[in-house]
Amino acid sequence: MLSAPEVLKNASSEGESWTGNSKLVEWVHNSCGQGSAGVVNGLIFRQLFDKESSTFTYILGDELSREAVIIDPVDTLVERDLSFIGELGLELKFGLNTHAHADHVTGTSLIRNRLPPGSFKSVISASSGAKADVKVKQGSKIHFGNRFLQVRLTPGHTAGCACFVLDDDSRVFTGDTLLVRGCGRTDFQEGDSSTLYKSVHEQLFTLPDQCSVFPAHDYRGRTSSSIREEKRFNPRLGGGKTEKDFVAIMKELKLSTPKLIDVAVPKNMACGV
Ligand SMILES: N[C@@H](CCC(=O)N[C@@H](CSS)C(=O)NCC(=O)O)C(=O)O
Numbered sequence: 001m002l003s004a005p006e007v008l009k010n011a012s013s014e015g016e017s018w019t020g021n022s023k024l025v026e027w028v029h030n031s032c033g034q035g036s037a038g039v040v041n042g043l044i045f046r047q048l049f050d051k052e053s054s055t056f057t058y059i060l061g062d063e064l065s066r067e068a069v070i071i072d073p074v075d076t077l078v079e080r081d082l083s084f085i086g087e088l089g090l091e092l093k094f095g096l097n098t099h100a101h102a103d104h105v106t107g108t109s110l111i112r113n114r115l116p117p118g119s120f121k122s123v124i125s126a127s128s129g130a131k132a133d134v135k136v137k138q139g140s141k142i143h144f145g146n147r148f149l150q151v152r153l154t155p156g157h158t159a160g161c162a163c164f165v166l167d168d169d170s171r172v173f174t175g176d177t178l179l180v181r182g183c184g185r186t187d188f189q190e191g192d193s194s195t196l197y198k199s200v201h202e203q204l205f206t207l208p209d210q211c212s213v214f215p216a217h218d219y220r221g222r223t224s225s226s227i228r229e230e231k232r233f234n235p236r237l238g239g240g241k242t243e244k245d246f247v248a249i250m251k252e253l254k255l256s257t258p259k260l261i262d263v264a265v266p267k268n269m270a271c272g273v
């Protein structure tokens, strides 16, 4: 875990930095492990689920400043998410999209319309070609209070996929790039299996083994994993599978097309409008 001065120094030393209305607050290190009510080391963290599309949405908040971000909100569940955020006393600054989803519409535009003008910004990678208030690149940082998420670009499932790594490398939000014992399909949206293999090995499997993996979906009731587990047990990408093995596995997947693809992709390219 980095100390606050280290976080702040690093936050301003490289790449692009995006801050909300951030206040520099006194650093209090919560040393009691899990802490009370889901607060770990000053981080408020919630994982939410959409049963229609099996999508996980994540809320991360800085305990002291109350600034927060939401990752991959779903349009039909914006009321749920906003009331939860209100009850937690959080001030939502950014809505991060891991990619232009094919199976549901992002909630980031609806959230922006519900909050005071200018107080909330939607985020997606520049390489997605989609509209958003903030277009991030490799190494960009999204700040909320004393915390930040850093962007790792991971093309392969789509050309514009991005993963978000928490400042202390304890968590990574992998979108559809890396799922629990799986990965995103590569048969549409400029998907490419060789590119996905390289992205996972170069950008994700280089994270610390103990880093927790939080995906955008699970279809079998699993909620999270770790880099160590996926390196060992991922049946497509781990356990010594080569790029050639992976390309062959992906060719044989034969998944049905997401039901909402024709509606979701054009809307998500326009930030959910
Ligand atoms: N049946 C679902 C779509 C399921 C699906 O294709 N999921 C995607 C992620 S959403 S783009 C995927 O990459 N799956 C990989 C896998 O191995 O399942 C629907 O109709 O929406």
Ligand SMILES: [Fe+2]
Binding pocket: 099, 100, 101, 102, 103, 157, 176, 184
């Ligand atoms: Fe996807």
